[in-house]
Amino acid sequence: MLRRDLCPIPRAVRPCRLSQPQAFQDDGYPMSTPARLHVAHALHEVFGEGGRVPDIWDRDLGEDAHLAQALLGLCLRRWGRLQAWVKPKLKDPDRGVPLGTRVSLAMGLAQLAWLPGVSDHAAVNESVDLAADRDLGFVPHKGLVNAILRRAAKDRVALAAELDALPAALDRSPAVDRALNAALAPHRAEGELEALWARLQQPPRPDFRLLKGDVPEGLVPVAGLPGCLCLEEGAPFPRPWLEASGGMVQDRSSQALLAYRWDQPVTRILDACAAPGGKTTTLALRHPGATLTALEVHPKRAARLRQTLQQRGVAAQVVQADAAEWLEVCGVTFDLILLDAPCSGSGTLQKHPEWPWLKHEDLPRLTSLQRRLLTAAADHLAPGGLLIYAVCSWLPEEGLAHREWLEQARPDLVPAKVWPARPGATSEPGDEATALFQPHPLRWDGEGFQGFAVRRN
Ligand SMILES: C[S@@+](CC[C@H](N)C(=O)[O-])C[C@H]1O[C@@H](n2cnc3c(N)ncnc32)[C@H](O)[C@@H]1O
Incomplete structure (x- = not known):
């Protein structure tokens, strides 16, 4: 056995x-x-x-x-x-x-x-x-x-x-070809499938985020992304620094997602799917005066989340619950909601080389869970509040399809252009900012991510 x-x-x-x-x-x-x-x-x-x-x-x-x-x-x-x-x-x-x-x-x-x-x-x-x-x-x-x-x-x-x-x-498996085509299509780069696959075959290199104190030797800043650090060639993995909560491992796509520009007052934040807590930690750093609630449905992951946040000195209320069910009874609204939803993880192929060989039949279950969570989050966004939805997946049914549905179903929500329109990101020509987080899979050296931001009127 x-x-x-x-x-x-x-x-x-x-x-x-x-x-x-x-x-x-x-x-x-x-x-x-x-x-x-x-x-x-x-x-x-x-x-x-x-x-x-x-x-x-x-x-x-x-x-x-x-x-x-x-x-x-x-x-x-x-x-x-x-x-x-x-x-x-x-x-x-x-x-x-x-x-x-x-x-x-x-x-x-x-x-x-x-x-x-x-x-x-x-x-x-x-x-x-x-x-x-x-x-x-x-x-x-x-x-x-x-x-x-x-x-x-x-x-x-x-x-x-x-x-x-x-x-x-x-x-590659058929699931990989689908994911790669989905990654390239929004950038009209379908012809670069082999190049993308070759990039994803390289062993991943970790990115870090400084939480407190000095940057340890061997870590250098990542250009254009304040707070993001990577290892210098040949430098040892900074285990003692991580164990002392001087920093954390966090992929640069997650860091870029949380580098949204938002100058409205934020007093109540919800991280709806929070474990293992990397983004909860960043939210706390970005909005030190706000109260932060972190939800996680799995008991073990919730317990680990609580422990991690404590170690990092992050003040957050951790609740072990299904986010949609909890929202239904919570009786409050939030100025900022992050919904980093459970997903197929197709964007994490480089870090998880087993992904091509996994059984992928639970996609319909995931997309309906994502929609259920998104609906509940939208219902609990305060007037003027910001909702950020994200998945570490390239599959359109886990990302843009939800955005299109939300646009139709919820006229009270409007796109919020909170990310700088980088070269390679999907945005309107001439726009300096975009409401769509969709880094180019070849020109951006981070995990595959899709996200969108909406504001409540
Ligand atoms: C993509 S991960 C979140 C990663 C996290 N935001 C971070 O950056 O560290 C999604 C998390 O949502 C949790 N989850 C799945 N279904 C959920 C639900 N219905 N309600 C709340 N959390 C859920 C999963 O257990 C998982 O820990």
């Missing part, structure tokens, strides 16, 4: 053989076995269950987390070509191959091709061990995995060249 929670690996149910470091791991880029097991579990979760890789999947791996992250990223980002490379080497290419075999082979091949610091021994033998693992592999294919990987290990440079030469489209 595979566990849903990938971390930590339950030692009691793992064979001891695989819990011990292997004798051959004496190369300069060793990979401990727990790291490989974590990667295999994560791949089973994605390709077996259609589930996401939990954020904390590598929590207990220590230094090995770097290599595990690299290997998991390679397997997810290049899954299609890894499978395509193997297929002609099988006796019966059209017969289905068990997931355990595909995972063992993909992990072995990815290490041989793209992780030159991993020795042949480590890449091959541990993948063969994995194939022989009753939970994660497919025991009858141990010999097959061994034969394919040993042959591939004879010329690793040629293997990398063959894999790199396969078409990039193999690594």
Whole structure:
């Protein structure tokens, strides 16, 4: 049985053989076995269950987390070509191959091709061990995995060249093509799909926001976005600074979204979908005199939100509730409402390379939830108040479709031009500001986001 929670690996149910470091791991880029097991579990979760890789999947791996992250990223980002490379080497290419075999082979091949610091021994033998693992592999294919990987290990440079030469489209699913086309269409840039895909295949680099004190060494400002910081080339990840709440990780699209220009009085703010609390924190910084209510429907996420805000010294009332239900009974209106709605996350492809392979059938459920939340938020906007709706998705049904519907259904709400009209943003020619937040996916180096702002008459 595979566990849903990938971390930590339950030692009691793992064979001891695989819990011990292997004798051959004496190369300069060793990979401990727990790291490989974590990667295999994560791949089973994605390709077996259609589930996401939990954020904390590598929590207990220590230094090995770097290599595990690299290997998991390679397997997810290049899954299609890894499978395509193997297929002609099988006796019966059209017969289905068990997931355990595909995972063992993909992990072995990815290490041989793209992780030159991993020795042949480590890449091959541990993948063969994995194939022989009753939970994660497919025991009858141990010999097959061994034969394919040993042959591939004879010329690793040629293997990398063959894999790199396969078409990039193999690594995309139909859902990805749809998302990329949706990202490019508003900018009339449909012809740049391959360039966008190539950009999204690069490992993501984090952005940060200063919360208090000095900027730590190694972080530099992002031009044009005050308060946004990024890591200098080669600088260490600023973990101590983050742990001391000197700053937080926040993608530059979120920061740009919250750089709205609004000079009307704001005394009551609602963050309707708040966890994990990055935007709640920014709202508190932007409007220090206002009272701030943060809603979150999931109990665990609400508890974490409360804790995070406390650590950061953010004064907010955190309520665990469905935002629409809570609004119905709250009896107040708000001068500023942020609805950062739950969505498909199609704009987070770079950070979540498993996205192409997830089951995406819950889109209708999400769009109707978004509409329900938007209606409730619109109903509780004070006269003259500002409502910002956003999703980290490029799909029009999660963004612009709601805006068009709102325009028709709610004449009391008018577009509020609160964002600077950057080059590449969708705005009317000559306009200095726009009510539509839709950064160009190639000219803007942040996550895919869509948003719009309306004001109540
Ligand atoms: C996109 S995330 C919000 C991210 C957050 N604004 C931030 O920047 O840190 C959406 C959140 O809405 C929560 N959510 C989903 N349905 C909800 C509902 N009906 N009411 C309130 N929160 C909901 C999800 O659990 C999730 O934490």
